[in-house]
Amino acid sequence: MPLTDKQKIELTKKRLNIPDKNPFESRSPANKNNVMNKRHNQSKKGQEQEMPVQKFTSITDERPQMAVSEVKKNFKQTQQIREQLPQAAGLETSTKAKSQQEIYMEIMHKSKQAKKERQMLKEELDNQIKKLDNTFNKVVQQSVPLRLDQSKNIQSKFQEAAMRFENDTYKRANQTANTAEEIVRVGADKLQKLEKHHKEVAYTAGGDDDDIQYVVEPEILEANENQEEVQNKPEVLPLEPLTEYNAEKFSKELEKLPFVLSIPDTYAKFSNLLNRVSQQEEIVVLDRLIKSNSTFVNKANQPQMELLISHLFKRILTLKNFNPNRVDAELRALRHCANELPHCVAGQFNVQFQHFVGEFNQFYNQKSYFPGISLQFIILLRVFQICFLQTQFSQEEIQSQAIVNFYLVSEYLIYRSAISNETDLLRLLFLVKVVTAMCMQCGKYNAGVVYGLQRVLVASQKMQVSEQTDSISEEIKIKFTKLVGGKVSNLHSFIMQEVKSTLTIYYKYFKFNFEILPSVLGNLMFNGDVNTLDFQQEMNNIEIFENEVGFVLYNTNTDFLPERVFQIKEQDPLFMKHFNPKKTNDLDIQKQKERIEEKKQKRVEKDVYRREVKQIQKKMLEKQNAVIQKSLSLQKAKNQAIQQWGAERKQK
Secondary structure, eight states: OOOOHHHHHHHHHHHHTOOSSOTTTOOOOOOTTSOOOTTSHHHHHHHHSOOOOOOOSOOOOOSOOOOHHHHHHHHHHHHHHHHHSOOOTTOOOOOOOOOHHHHHHHHHHHHHHHHHHHHHHHHHHHHHHHHHHHHHHHHHHHHSOTHHHHHHHHHHHHHHHHHHHHHHHHHHHHHHOOSHHHHHHHHHHHHHHHHHHHHHHHHHHTOOOSSSOOOOOHHHHHHOOOHHHHHHOOSOOOOOOSSSSOGGGOOHHHHHSOSSOOOOSSHHHHHHHHHHSOTTTHHHHHHHHHHHSOTTTOGGGHHHHHHHHHHHHHHHHTOOSOOHHHHHHHHHHHHHHHHHOHHHHHHHHHHHHHHHHHHHHHHHHHHSSOOOOOHHHHHHHHHHHHHHHHHGGGOHHHHHHHHHHHHHHHHHHHHHOOOOSHHHHHHHHHHHHHHHHHHHHHTOOOTHHHHHHHHHHHHHHHHTOOSOOHHHHHHHOOTTTOSOOSOOSOHHHHHHHHHHHHHHHHHHHHOOOGGGSOHHHHHHHHTOOOTTSOHHHHHHHEEEEEOSSOEEEEESOOTTTGGGHHHHHHSOOTTHHHHOTTSOOOOOHHHHHHHHHHHHHHHHHHHHHHHHHHHHHHHHHHHHHHHHHHHHHHHHHHHHHHHHHHHHHHHO
C-alpha cells in the first residue's frame, strides 16, 4: 500500500529528530549585550517582531474581603458623626445630588459677594487718597510766598485797564461807523496815522535809535546835495506810509465786498468780480479769496482752491488788454497756489502745454505758416519756471512729465515761430532766457538755446532797427521779468549784449565744447563783432535734422575754431559725445552724409537680394506643385486601368 502524505511527513520527522512543535514559533530571549538603538539593524528587527499573546482562562480577585459585621459598624459610625456636626446656615445635610441649575445659582451668588467686597475696598482707597490730597494742598498753600497774591492783583488791574481801552476805542469807532467792517477800517486808518507820526518824530529827532531803518527817496537826496542845507531846514520831510494804498483810496466797489469771499462757480462771475475793482485793487480781492479758502486753514477747501487755479489759468491766457498790475497780481496768486497744491498746478500746466501744441500745428495746417509767439503764453512759461523753482512739484512723475512738456513747447516756439516785427524778436529773446534759466535749474543741456540765440542775432541784423517803439516797451514792462527796464536806444546793440551775456552764462555752467557753437555766436563771444558776417549765408550753413528725440544742429562753417584750438583741447567734450545721433565726433558733414548714403545703399542691396530669394523660392514651389500634380494624375490613370482590367476579367 502506498504511503499517504501525513505518513511520509512523520517518517521524515523521526529520521531527522524534529519535534512536533513548529520551530518557527519558538523565540529565543533577547540578548542583554545587544545595542538597543533606533538606527541599529538589530533594533529595527526587534521592533518588527510581535510579542506572544497570553491567554487567561480565569481572573481571581486577590483583594482583602471584609466581613459583613465590620461594614455595619462603619456605617453606624458615619451616621453618628453626621448627627454630631453643627448645621450651619446654607449647609445642606441631605445626601441628594445637586442639579445643574442649583450649582449655577451658587456660583453667581458667590461672584456677587466677591464684587461687593472689591467695590468696598476700592471706595475705601479712594477716600483715603482724597484725604491725603486735601492735606497736601493745605500744606502747600501755607508754604507759598505772598508775592503770588501781588501778581494776581497786578493781573486783575491790567485786565481792567485793557477792558477800558477796548470800550473807549469801540465807542469812538461807533461814533462814525455802524458795522464791524467799518470799525475795522477806522482802526486801520488810526494805526497808519500813528505809524506815520512815529516816523516823522523819529526823523526830526536825528535818529538816536539804531534799530529804526530810515528810508529817504533818491529825489530828495539829489535836490539836497549839501548836507548843511538839509540840517538847517526846520521843515519835516513827508515820508510814504507803510502801505501803498490806504483805506481812504479804496473804491466804492471794494468797500462793498466782504472780507470773507467764496470762489465763484463760473469763470464769468470770477472775471466780473475782478473787473469791477481797479487794477491796483485786484491783488486785494485775490488775497481775500485765497485767505478765506486756503487749504492751510482747512484741508476740505481743496476743491475750491482747484477751481481758483483753473480760473487764474484761463484769465491769464484770455486776457486781451494787457495790464502789468493785473498780470502781476494774478501771477502772484498762482505762485501761492503752487505752494498749496503743487500737483494740481502741474496738471494744469501739462494740459495747457498739450493744448498749445495742438493749436500750433492746426494753425500751420490751415495757413501753411507758423504763428508768432503770444505774450500770454510767454508769461505762462515764465510762471512755470518760477513755480518749478519754488515747489519742484513734489513728485518725480509729475516733475518729469511737466519738464518734458515745457521743453517740447519751447522747442516748437524757438524753431518754428515766425519773426515778423520787433515785438516777436524781443519775445523770442525773452523765451530763450527763460529756457536757459530752466536748463540751469534742471541741470540739463538743451541745443535749442544755441539755435534760438543765433536766430535772434540774424533777425536783428536783417531788420536793422535803431530805436524801439513805444508799444514794445509797454508790453515788456513786466515787474517779474526784468528783461527791459524802459526804452532801448539801439535795439541791435542791446540784443548783442543780452545774447553775449546769456551765452557766457550758459557756457560757464555746462562747459560744453566750442565745436557745437555756430560761427555767428563764436565770433560774437570771442571777437564781439558780427557786422562783417553774412547772416543769410550763416543761416544756410545751419542744417536741422529732425530726430525722434528732438532737433540737432550741425554747423558746416568753423572759421573761428583754428584761433581757439588750445581752448578746445582744454575743455572736455562732455556733451559732444551724445550730441550727434550718428555716434561720431567728426566735424565734416560730408563724411557723415557719405556714411549715411552707404548705409542706404546697403539697405537697398539687401532689399534686392531678399526679393531675388523670394522669387527663387516662389519658382521652386511652383515646380514642386507641378511634380506633385503630375504624380497624382499618373496614379489616377493607373488606378483607372486596373479597374478596367478587373471588370473585363470578371466578364470573361
